[in-house]
Amino acid sequence: TAMSANSPFWQGQDSGYGSYRSRVWNRLPSAGATDVFGSADRYHEQVRAMVDTGVLRDEGMIWFDARLSAAYPTVEVRVADVCLEAFTPVLLAALVRGLVETAAREWRDGRPPAAISTSLLRLASWRAGRSGLDGPLLHPRTMRETSPGGAVEALYAHVREALADHGDDERVREGIARLMERGNGARVQRELLRTEGDLAAVVTRCARLTTPPAG
Template identity: 80%
Template sequence: MDADSGAPLAVSGAALAAAERRTWQRPGGDGRAEHEFEKELHKEQLEFATKPITEMGELHEEIVRIRGEAARHAASAGAVVAAVATSPVPVQPSLNVGRRYRWMGEQFGLTAQEQLTCGCHVHVSVASDEEGVAVLDRIRPWLAVLMAMSANSPFWQGEDTGYAGYRSRVWNRWPSAGPVDVFGSADRYHEQVRAMIDTGVLRDEGMIYFDARLSATYPTVEVRVADVCLDASTPVLLAALVRGLVETASRAWQDGQPPARVGTSLLRLASWRAGRSGLDGPLLHPETMRETSAEQAVDALYQHVREALKDHDDDERVREAFARLHERGNGARTQRRLHADGHSLGSVVTRCAELTVQP
């Protein structure tokens, strides 16, 4: 983003070039290390990934470190980085170069052109595709709560959308996005994915945009519902909860417990409600699909995964993070509070850029 106006800048190429130079210039660096930063669909975006980590304190340190690196690379291109899931100020995004992105632009038109949205994906390892699909089938009702907790996109093209997480509404314009049915087995999952690609509507497996999916690259379950988070501690909370969900679901599968047969239509309503409310309005309870308070929905999630959290020594950290989230709110609440206090939307971006790199 531009540090003065808050407008998104199409300079990710320059930031990535700065990251590449830094890789070569490190003592002993040979340029062959796995890159932390990658380009995304639009030139206004910079994506990063952490290495595989099992301890949540280490994960927090890694996120803070890489955000600081991103800020330095952006500064070399005359920009700042802001961890916001949509741009508060008006923008006409620029599709990135490359055959894949060009194909997406031609295939999906305005959907691809406007898709300047930033999410937070959490990967958790599984032993097999069969276990992974069993997990996917059992975590479906809980994902909307994660969306609500992470909501960080209240503004779109210079307007307050009335949603805490408007990114989810934009993201669901993709024809493969959103909640999915229970699969029942790894074979059925892969059959469905192949059938979707064979239609010609999707280019490849990377365009299977389910709320949660088997990774096409790693032996993991990948949960994709969250907005990118303004506070660096929030993705750590999400990671702990997602690992807890995967562990809990895997144990239920091994014990022979069937997944809840919640209809996909209800899950879509839960997803809409989460994007609309965030943590500042009602949600649908993951076990009953009836309206409840955000506090009760979050507590239901915590109780559901508590044993797994304890097994990984995450319970105290998660409870502290919940208290912090309750006190400060999510990114959507922070953005709206700044705007209500008299900050222009450009100034909201500038302040978010400062918050992005705080430990």
């Protein structure tokens, strides 16, 4: 969330958040972090129970941070904001694949998941949406305050072996270096507002960033 944060403005004003969109998303009834299910059967039991309440129309309204796809044999991780530049989702896709692969390897080795409560995960999520890459984050292992660089480095170190095995290590290191130097979309948008003076001009400049140069 912090790396992808790209929604600092809300209703024409600076929200104070790097990713205010993540806060809006988490108003949905099934959105956010979940407890560890422990097995696919328990996951599906929970999903059926939630749909059976009538609050959710169908499985498509299961908006967990990470969920099993209803249509494909894959895991969907849904914490990212809508990114400003194309290199960021490429970076995040590689990191997410590294996270899933690392978790699968730990399960095969008989290592249990980290004992971090859903309450702490929700706090970490809020902190990431608030700070983006411009303020403190929670360290993904200790759940204690750390710098943005410290949190990103801990994430990279956790998945580095899987990244290397998939041929993603160099791409991820370069992407992280670029992101930490340039900043995420929220930082870029705020800098544009300071130089351009109004949000309409910011939108125009951001649209140009998504358009490849002619020729």
